[in-house]
Amino acid sequence: MSIPIVSVVGKSDSGKTTLICGLIPELKKRGYRVATIKHDIHGFDMDRPGKDTWKHSEAGADIVVISSPGKVAMIEKVAAELTLDQVIARIEGVDIIISEGYKRNNKPKLEVFRSSVHDAPLCGAGDNLFALASDVKPDIGVPVFDLNDYSGIADLIVELFLSGAPPAGLPPAGPRCQNER
Numbered sequence: 001m002s003i004p005i006v007s008v009v010g011k012s013d014s015g016k017t018t019l020i021c022g023l024i025p026e027l028k029k030r031g032y033r034v035a036t037i038k039h040d041i042h043g044f045d046m047d048r049p050g051k052d053t054w055k056h057s058e059a060g061a062d063i064v065v066i067s068s069p070g071k072v073a074m075i076e077k078v079a080a081e082l083t084l085d086q087v088i089a090r091i092e093g094v095d096i097i098i099s100e101g102y103k104r105n106n107k108p109k110l111e112v113f114r115s116s117v118h119d120a121p122l123c124g125a126g127d128n129l130f131a132l133a134s135d136v137k138p139d140i141g142v143p144v145f146d147l148n149d150y151s152g153i154a155d156l157i158v159e160l161f162l163s164g165a166p167p168a169g170l171p172p173a174g175p176r177c178q179n180e181r
Contacts, residue, residue, distance in 0.1 A: 022150035039101030
């Protein structure tokens with residue numbers, strides 16, 4: 001069985017990270033294990049200069065893994081950007097994957113649209129849009145939710161992608177992530 005994926009898309013500064021950080025605890029309290037993938041078109045650095053993992057990478061390691069009792073992280077050098085499907089293939093042990101960005105992919109999309117920041121939504125017909133989270137209520141042929149209706153959006157995600165039966169015995173929801181600013 002493949003893991004369902006929902007791509008949260010929208011133009012810059014629309015509130016994608018804020019929405020995802022509201023959805024995660026809603027899905028966690030329902031018992032689902034959630035993975036997220038953040039698309040960064042500018043590149044990123046996770047290991048800080050001077051730290052051991054940075055030294056390993058600088059010495060030429062192609063993959064650097066750091067592990068502790070509570071978390072594990074892997075940094076892999078790649079020759080070219082991986083597709084979303086290639087990144088998804090590396091994730092296991094979760095019930096759903098939420099990606100931020102990847103607006104050009106063919107996955108189901110939830111768009112965040114803030115009318116005070118942009119003139120029109122990003123997605124249109126044929127873009128795999130299944131819902132819109134917005135401060136306005138345009139008639140675009142999909143359900144439209146308030147930007148802060150995390151529970152309602154989670155209800156729709158469960159209905160459309162998660163059969164409604166969460167696995168038993170999962171830990172309770174963790175802390176809410178911080179806004180990206």
